[in-house]
Amino acid sequence: MELVYTGKTKNVYKLEDGNYLLKFKDDVTGENGVFDPGANTVGLSIEGAGKAGLRLTTFFFEKINEKGIPTHFVSADIDNNTMTVLPATLFGQGVEVICRYRAVGSFLKRYGRYVTEGQELDAYVEVTLKDDDRNDPLITDDGLAMLGIMTLEEYKTLTELTKKIGAVVKEELAKKGLELYDIKFEFGRVGEDKHIALIDEISGGNMRAFKGPEYIEPLKLEQLMLNE
Structure with a gap:
């Protein structure tokens, strides 16, 4: 896998088949140690946040895909905190x-x-x-x-x-x-x-x-x- 982007809450890797792998972290956005979904900086790290985020993300993406709404979601590996997605511009x-x-x-x-x-x-x-x-x-x-x-x-x-x-x-x-x-x-x-x-x-x-x-x-x- 090739690391292509290091983000605030996840890292992005390119796979050999052209798809991408998102690796979820335990970092969340916020300011001064207080969580804020609208913040643009990492405010704190919460143990288990990455896995929790991936589980909930998988739940919602599957619901949305069922309704025929387009997403980039392909699959998820909860144990490894990773999600496979289609390439997007x-x-x-x-x-x-x-x-x-x-x-x-x-x-x-x-x-x-x-x-x-x-x-x-x-x-x-x-x-x-x-x-x-x-x-x-x-x-x-x-x-x-x-x-x-x-x-x-x-x-x-x-x-x-x-x-x-x-x-x-x-x-x-x-x-x-x-x-x-x-x-x-x-x-x-x-x-x-x-x-x-x-x-x-x-x-x-x-x-x-x-x-x-x-x-x-x-x-x-x-x-x-x-x-x-």
């Missing part, structure tokens, strides 16, 4: 797409004059550029098109997929009495036709979930979703 240097159901986190910081904490949102979609040096700036559909990162049609598809996938995750959490406040996705172009597909992971480290007023930490989220 990033949009620019990478974009992150956030789907918000409650006004919390950076959304509340920006728009607190107009919303109250925890106010319901109707699957509000935001796109940010992956750029640690510039704190992952927000960008509009027009901006993405003008900079040649994606077309307006691709943006529309990406938004539609985000809402569909977010709904799947939200529904599965609701079955366990949990509420999804927000979730972060990544997308890329996959296959010869370069269709837009969900890539990366869907784990507790990518979302905020609550049980009533209680915030559910990533490891506990995985346990509640898969072990009960």
Whole structure:
């Protein structure tokens, strides 16, 4: 295997058959030792976080694939903390797409004059550029098109997929009495036709979930979703 990328929460290897292998780590994003799915730095390391993230990611990718929504997921090896995926081309240097159901986190910081904490949102979609040096700036559909990162049609598809996938995750959490406040996705172009597909992971480290007023930490989220 050839190591092609060392990430904050996982490493990426190229396989001989052209597919890629993602190796999940125990590092999670946050600041000052506090977990934050929206942060762009590693804040802490939680033992077992990598395996928990992979288990939950596998669970969600299989649900999403069953519904015919395109992803890069091929298979997972839980014991070795690895996931095999199809090759994907990033949009620019990478974009992150956030789907918000409650006004919390950076959304509340920006728009607190107009919303109250925890106010319901109707699957509000935001796109940010992956750029640690510039704190992952927000960008509009027009901006993405003008900079040649994606077309307006691709943006529309990406938004539609985000809402569909977010709904799947939200529904599965609701079955366990949990509420999804927000979730972060990544997308890329996959296959010869370069269709837009969900890539990366869907784990507790990518979302905020609550049980009533209680915030559910990533490891506990995985346990509640898969072990009960």
